Amino acid sequence: MMTTTLTSLGRMCASLTRPRVWSSAVSSTSLGDVLTPVSASADECPPPLANYSQAMQVNTNARLVFVSGQLGSRPDGSVAEDDPEEQARQCFRNVDAILKGANMGLKDVVRLSAFVTKREYLPSYMKARDDALREACAPGTTPPASTLMIVSGFSKAEFLVEVEAVAAAR
Known part of the structure; x- marks a missing residue:
């Protein structure tokens, strides 16, 4: 059962289009100063x-900011x-607004954790994530590490x- 579910999720994720890469670092020129992408x-x-x-x-010598989970509430509630x-x-x-308080922004995100309540929300979340990071970050640079989970x-x-x-x- 678990193998079938993981295989189905893998096929669904593999079928999604992969947009252009964005930056997770302070800038594309200072990536090595603050961050180093790691892969196997x-x-x-x-x-x-x-x-x-x-x-x-x-x-x-990097400053780190840990942003608590943000929900889809607007400033007016x-x-x-x-x-x-x-x-x-x-x-x-909301994440971007909080990071601005630390003189940072979405361009500085190195790690995302996201949670959705239904599997069919994965593409909607991924589109919003890709759009938000693409708008905030320089083209052609490294995306953050990321985890996406389905919760009850x-x-x-x-x-x-x-x-x-x-x-x-920095």
């Missing part, structure tokens, strides 16, 4: 299923009910997506 050799580990890095090493893509977009706006629910039933992040910068 192709004969030891399969490549990522979507547009993310297998791992990001944060080099010394409203939620785009039954719209996982809009909720994911709002999650990223959040604190309120109207929430469909949650995103937490780790950012690094």
Whole structure:
């Protein structure tokens, strides 16, 4: 049963289009100063299923910010009910606003953890994630490490997506 589920998820993820790579570092010119992408050799580990890095090493003298899970709540408290893509977009706006308080932004994200309440929300979340990071980051640079999980629910039933992040910068 588990093998069938994982195989189906793998096929679904593999069928998604992979957009252009974005930056997770302070800038594409200072990637080596703050971050080093890490990956296993192709004969030891399969490549990522979507547009993310297998791992990001944060080099010394970097500031780290750990952003708690953000839900799709707007500043006025409203939620785009039954719209996982809009909720994911709002999650990223919230993460970006919090990072601005540390003089950082989505361009500095080195690690994302995301949670959705239904498997069919994966493409909506991935589109919102890719759009948000593409808009914030320089083209042709490294995406953050990332995990995407399906969960049974959040604190309120109207929430469909949650995103937490780790950012690094000098």
